[in-house]
Amino acid sequence: MSDSYGKVIELLAIERDSEVFGLRIKLSFTESAELIWITDTDTIENIAAVSEFNGIHKYRLSLQTVWDVNQQQYMGLITRTYRDHSDRFQFACSVSFRNELESIKNARRLDDLHTLPFLSAYRSEPDEPIAVPTEEGTDARRFGRKRHRLPLKLVSATMMSLIFVLLLSSFNYSDPSGIPPRQATTATVEVETVIQLLAENRHAIMAKPVTSLEEETEKQPEDHDLPSDTVPYLELDEFISFSIPKGYVALTFDDGPSKHSVDIMNILQKYGVGGTFFFVGTNVKKHPDYVQAIHANGFSIGSHSMTHSQMSSLSYKQQEMELTRVAELIENITHEKLVLFRPPYGAFDGQTEALSRHQGNKMVLWNRDPEDWLTRDEDKILDYVQHIEASGSIILLHESQAVVDALPRIIQHLQDQSLKIVRLQ
Known part of the structure; x- marks a missing residue:
């Protein structure tokens, strides 16, 4: 958090x-x-x-x-x-x-x-x-x-x-980065732990039913599963993106995976729209099965650093660790190269850019922020989206119950404007 x-x-x-x-x-x-x-x-x-x-x-x-x-x-x-x-x-x-x-x-x-x-x-x-x-x-x-x-x-x-x-x-002086000792775990050990967790959950995660705004109805996940190759997407051309072309809008979700990840995924599936999830490495270690489910259903996954640290306040070596550790964790689940990266707080410097370019990343920022983490109020989140020029926007959201509750109406509002809601890649 x-x-x-x-x-x-x-x-x-x-x-x-x-x-x-x-x-x-x-x-x-x-x-x-x-x-x-x-x-x-x-x-x-x-x-x-x-x-x-x-x-x-x-x-x-x-x-x-x-x-x-x-x-x-x-x-x-x-x-x-x-x-x-x-x-x-x-x-x-x-x-x-x-x-x-x-x-x-x-x-x-x-x-x-x-x-x-x-x-x-x-x-x-x-x-x-x-x-x-x-x-x-x-x-x-x-x-x-x-x-x-x-x-x-x-x-x-x-x-x-x-x-x-x-x-x-309370600090360990042997670690100059200021990162707690627990975070000094090697990437290899972290990856092995994640693989073990996945092995223990071979039954995979079952998608939860999505309810309408008017009434709750029982639905099996397959009723609204969307094949991965049909999820609307947009290829980013720029190394750093704050917006996308007019006529499109991108819903992005930070700080997961969490208990809300699958609910968000199911809503996106129900409405046939794209979504992009930016995951924090420490949360990936806790919920590798959610990462697997979201990737399997065709949604885009990006890095949000390993520990949600402010990149511009870290040394070159520390930034490198933040990027490489989370990338190895996610790539060992998805078996695909991780391309998208969103720096926590939107803070980055020249070292962050150099490391991202070296790793072949695209940096995704945003131009619309309803501050959902602050309001935690679904009506205020929706009200913000309803009063912006949404065309061409990358909307910053966070995984929370308020976002889950507001998301169906957000999507309906954007679709009423004939906007194509896409995942980024």
């Missing part, structure tokens, strides 16, 4: 300290804290252009950014809500903002944030309006507070020392 699951960044105001501007945010996951986020002026101006802190609306920053191929620019996403109504806006953001966002996503506890130099604790001051400069030279009036840079928490030196010692004692 992604470290970003459950994290929410609420944007409260834009702050000023002398000539320095920052974002006042409320970060919530295991706990909540109000923080000041000092980032680049251009990104703050772009955020100010799509927000107005009038005490009526609430704003939430997405934890994801996407690469806009046309503008050659990273784009952030902000959601504005008022009661039950919400609107989503994109804003151009810098590479530094994107990297800072990734650092926040990877924090496991609030206490981890004291290591991030761009964050400081917020202390309230008397309210006063501030003016954020815009590109046109006019002032965008935003309601905020003057800020003072403070440490996140004033903790005694003794307590910090004890915590530091306890943390140090």
Whole structure:
């Protein structure tokens, strides 16, 4: 599961300290804290252009950014809500903002944030309006507070020392990658374990019946099995893909295999559409039979790394391990070369590109993200899909019950627009 699951960044105001501007945010996951986020002026101006802190609306920053191929620019996403109504806006953001966002996503506890130099604790001051400069030279009036840079928490030196010692004692210093000792298992041993699990499940996995929206009916799997050579597909021409040609749409499912994999597969089969699954190696080791079933039924499988690590934060050798270990696991189940790769969090660097090219991979990103991992609400997921230009999109979804419940209506909506729903290869 992604470290970003459950994290929410609420944007409260834009702050000023002398000539320095920052974002006042409320970060919530295991706990909540109000923080000041000092980032680049251009990104703050772009955020100010799509927000107005009038005490009526609430704003939430997405934890994801996407690469806009046309503008050659990273784009952030902000959601504005008022009661039950919400609107989503994109804003151009810098590479530094994107990297800072990734650092926040990877924090496991609030206490981890004291290591991030761009964050400081917020202390309230008397309210006063501030003016954020815009590109046109006019002032965008935003309601905020003057800020003072403070440490996140004033903790005694003794307590910090004890915590530091306890943390140090929990790590294995013989492994410079920072990957827990269990993950040092060789690829050969992992593959042998997976083969053994498959051998113990020779009866294979039986497809579960798919129910309609109106009523539940008993169906045998063969009633809607779709031969593998008839599953609609689209061949990707580019090494890195954020979108596909107009008239097509790709439904992609991250972080499996899981208990939801077969339900998703059955729904795709029922409607005669394609789907692409990006599997994490640690989950492949747990559910090799699901991988086998999805491949046998003609759906596309890609790599989502071995441990769902942020690739751009790893060394060359660590990235190589993340790619090769999961590839060996999946290839020993499917007996086909693994081609597709999606970097976790959409984060990659030059080393990731070089390794992917060397292994003959195609990197698949996305241009539509309903943030289903955050809402866990089937109606909100469907509402997002119904209000986008879906033609030519790669839609990012995750394996969850909410996605299973929303998927039939998502497919029906896309088919009503005469779009061809394809698997990628």
